[in-house]
Amino acid sequence: MAKRRTKAESGEDLLIGRYFKPIARHPGALGLLDDAARLAPPAGHELVLTADAIVGGVHFFHDDPPDAVARKALGVNLSDLAAKGAKPAGFLLTLALPKQCGNAWLERFVRGLGAAAKQSGCPLLGGDTVRTPGPVTISIAAFGTLPKNTMVHRFGARAGDRIVVTGTIGDAALGLKLRTDRGAAKRWQLDAGMRRHLASRYLVPQPRNAVAEAVRRYAHASMDVSDGLAGDLGKLLRASHAGAVIEVAKVPLSKAVRTAVIADPRAIQTVLTGGDDFEVIATVPARALAAFQTMACRTGVPVTEIGRVTAGQGARFVAADGRELRFERASFSHF
């Protein structure tokens, strides 16, 4: 039921009380009734901080379900925490809302946000809601904790390390393509179930926080794959002053992506350079690979070895026949 607005309470206060307070039950959120939140990392721990924004019409479609938009906004941040080896501790949300996002939109947005927060153990701690004449813009700053000096960086990969990725690569990039290129579904010979799989992987990232502790314990270097496997691996290698060889045949693909690539071999370019995977890529010393895989497996996150770190510069993507793949553009950027 709509609460009546009194002279003493502002519209923003009512909006916060009605929609956001119910999902901000962490004591540090102070019921969203204060100017700031509190967060105390456990003794001997430090914080890992990340922020990502998504914009309507840029990072998602205006007609995407609001609960999926919320899950994406939080998920892209959770993915960074996972790749750094941190345990989620909470987040701040700033939401710039256009008038056309009314109560129905907001209700569904908050439902998705609350569910994602609960599922990931990353509670809403506070934030800000503002009006915008532009598209809905969701900015989240997320915080994780880990024992001091154990954050896993992009730098740190060493020649000989095995390169592993979680889950499957390319689903979201093909899922996006399905929404912008009407011929793609037919060209790729996908059935309805495969199309649904790819679409949902674009719509809602599945951050790999379950694998964070294994990454923290065993990985030399790690990052999340958000702008394309080839480009993001390139960033990790540049930070580490190292090179790599990737066996393209080992890159884990879903049934839908395999089907598409068999029907349309050029699609492999999109698979390896498209964005929005939100998987983790890590380099693990050879001697720790089995332990890493066992620990990851126990959490239910599939991990696959796809290549190894070498001396030198840049990643070589080698096909089963020994030929090296070349990419038009290694990663995605709006700039």
Place this chain on the structure above:
Amino acid sequence: MAKRRTKAESGEDLLIGRYFKPIARHPGALGLLDDAARLAPPAGHELVLTADAIVGGVHFFHDDPPDAVARKALGVNLSDLAAKGAKPAGFLLTLALPKQCGNAWLERFVRGLGAAAKQSGCPLLGGDTVRTPGPVTISIAAFGTLPKNTMVHRFGARAGDRIVVTGTIGDAALGLKLRTDRGAAKRWQLDAGMRRHLASRYLVPQPRNAVAEAVRRYAHASMDVSDGLAGDLGKLLRASHAGAVIEVAKVPLSKAVRTAVIADPRAIQTVLTGGDDFEVIATVPARALAAFQTMACRTGVPVTEIGRVTAGQGARFVAADGRELRFERASFSHF
């Protein structure tokens, strides 16, 4: 000089490297080369977290100087930290940029941001830069530290407490009015210096971080005045289940505001209920008032006693002649 874009580096990476990396020298920022930042509060301390966004055409004018926009974006967050008694520790920035904000805009924005960060001891730790088809939208999450369990809340005010505010009230609200109401400057009989003072107080908040330690040591309750003195005091009192009497004649006014109110007595409504003051309002037990004032004075921040907390509900604003002021609208809200 513009750096040439290579296939291996994305436009966003270049933008970050060119504009933001030079102002992110804190070791926790990791040179903006990782997916996340690190922050370790000192032993026995906890974090205070706040986030606020400002939107072009909503919270500032499109033709405001970009360096002032940056100062405002950080300042509104610093103001929250000050009011909670926290020492600034760093911030994350997400910047949604329209195409029309080109290199010249960005350079000036970053210059202002870097200067404000340095001045306040609140370094840039990380963030995200995205494209938007809407207005420029700047979202900042700022972090402060304080000894565990010493954050000053909105609740906690007790009957008998003295109510103090920093600086002067109403400058920014009249400064905004000057920009939207061409008759105001004449009606208020302001000279050029006064107009400049009010305009600059609207343009760039002066967060009162210098007074944070005094607030933390002595205040029972505190918040920053961002949506109007009357409305924000009302929020503090509701959270504290208390009332208050404010002596309007004691509310600290700049020379410009005094001049305006003498020429146009109705302007006192805007002074006491308009937004963007970014001063601190705190309640201090009577026995600690002198110590609070001494400590604040040493930091160079003027503080003024304007009334006292009472039992009951709501704030009564009493004029010198004993009449009680009534407000059309106690505080500002975009919703």
